[in-house]
Amino acid sequence: MNIMDKLVTENLARPKNADGTVDWETIFERPGSGLITLVEQAKSLDGLRACAMVIIDQLFTRKNDEAERERQHKVLRELIAAAENNGELESARADVIRMLRSIKQERLLKAAAYAANKGRRKFKRKTGDDERRDEEVLRQMFGAGKPLMMIAGGLTVLVVVIIGVALYFGGQSGPSYTPEPAPVAEVTKPIEKTETPVAKPAQPSKPAEAAPLYPKTIHFRPMFRTISTTRMQKSYSYYQASVVVANKDAYRRVCTRIPALKDAFNMALAHAHPERGKASGQDLAKANAWAMQHLAKKIGAGIVERVDFYMDGNSEFRPRAVPCR
Numbered sequence: 001m002n003i004m005d006k007l008v009t010e011n012l013a014r015p016k017n018a019d020g021t022v023d024w025e026t027i028f029e030r031p032g033s034g035l036i037t038l039v040e041q042a043k044s045l046d047g048l049r050a051c052a053m054v055i056i057d058q059l060f061t062r063k064n065d066e067a068e069r070e071r072q073h074k075v076l077r078e079l080i081a082a083a084e085n086n087g088e089l090e091s092a093r094a095d096v097i098r099m100l101r102s103i104k105q106e107r108l109l110k111a112a113a114y115a116a117n118k119g120r121r122k123f124k125r126k127t128g129d130d131e132r133r134d135e136e137v138l139r140q141m142f143g144a145g146k147p148l149m150m151i152a153g154g155l156t157v158l159v160v161v162i163i164g165v166a167l168y169f170g171g172q173s174g175p176s177y178t179p180e181p182a183p184v185a186e187v188t189k190p191i192e193k194t195e196t197p198v199a200k201p202a203q204p205s206k207p208a209e210a211a212p213l214y215p216k217t218i219h220f221r222p223m224f225r226t227i228s229t230t231r232m233q234k235s236y237s238y239y240q241a242s243v244v245v246a247n248k249d250a251y252r253r254v255c256t257r258i259p260a261l262k263d264a265f266n267m268a269l270a271h272a273h274p275e276r277g278k279a280s281g282q283d284l285a286k287a288n289a290w291a292m293q294h295l296a297k298k299i300g301a302g303i304v305e306r307v308d309f310y311m312d313g314n315s316e317f318r319p320r321a322v323p324c325r
Helices: 003-012 024-029 035-040 045-059 063-086 089-142 148-172 248-255 258-272 281-299
Strands: 216-219 223-229 234-245 306-311
Touching: 024 035, 024 089, 035 045, 035 089, 045 063, 045 089, 063 089, 089 223, 089 258, 216 248, 223 258, 234 248, 234 258, 234 281, 248 258, 258 281, 258 306, 281 306
Parallel strands: none
Antiparallel strands: 216 234, 223 234, 234 306
């Protein structure tokens, strides 16, 4: 293991939060030894590439991470190739740091979801214990040696038999009923038929015109950023990106490039978001413009008509949005 592998592995093996989740904020941002610091220490494009590749390989080590690991490597190759044409190390370094912070935000979101569901899983386990205790009580009531399903089946058959017997003897008891013959109707003079005017068929109502499908707004899953960190807890601010497409072809193009758009949105938000505190309207407008510029490079110019970022609390914010459902 070379020195770079050792540094990254040691960094990833260390801190955890009080709830048992990995402290990704510290792993990425710790001054002096965080993953971001390792990237900042790269002295050349080759060193930057090597450092970022090792970090990606160490972050995505599971078997089902292969596709995502390859996608991150592809993004890294594109960033380095663009920088090699211009010879801009600092620009490439900033882009790689945004990419890593995008990965960090995904990890933080998953850790927060895990911590939130932890109590729910404990409740389910407790409920399962209560169900097993109830089953034991039934076993004691109806015979400890008999399987519970056999007892339940026997009770069902017994109930059906009792109902059948009751219906049978209930049907046989009591005097038989003989219906009285119906009285013969008197012969009456037939009523002359009179012609009734035939009503004209109603004119079918004109169907309402369907609402136009386009332009269409596609909402993406919410993202979050750390706005403050104390010794006891961290505070987050949630944002959502949406794009407007004008036609079916543009919609299909966007829906087949969801990962590329997510990367662009995370990088745009990282580029425009202040280091501490929530983003202002001016910051979100800056993120909108930055995302539009990079989407033109990623999926083609003119595919997306507009990009909008919303903060949690805005009427357009949709926390359960799923793009291209």
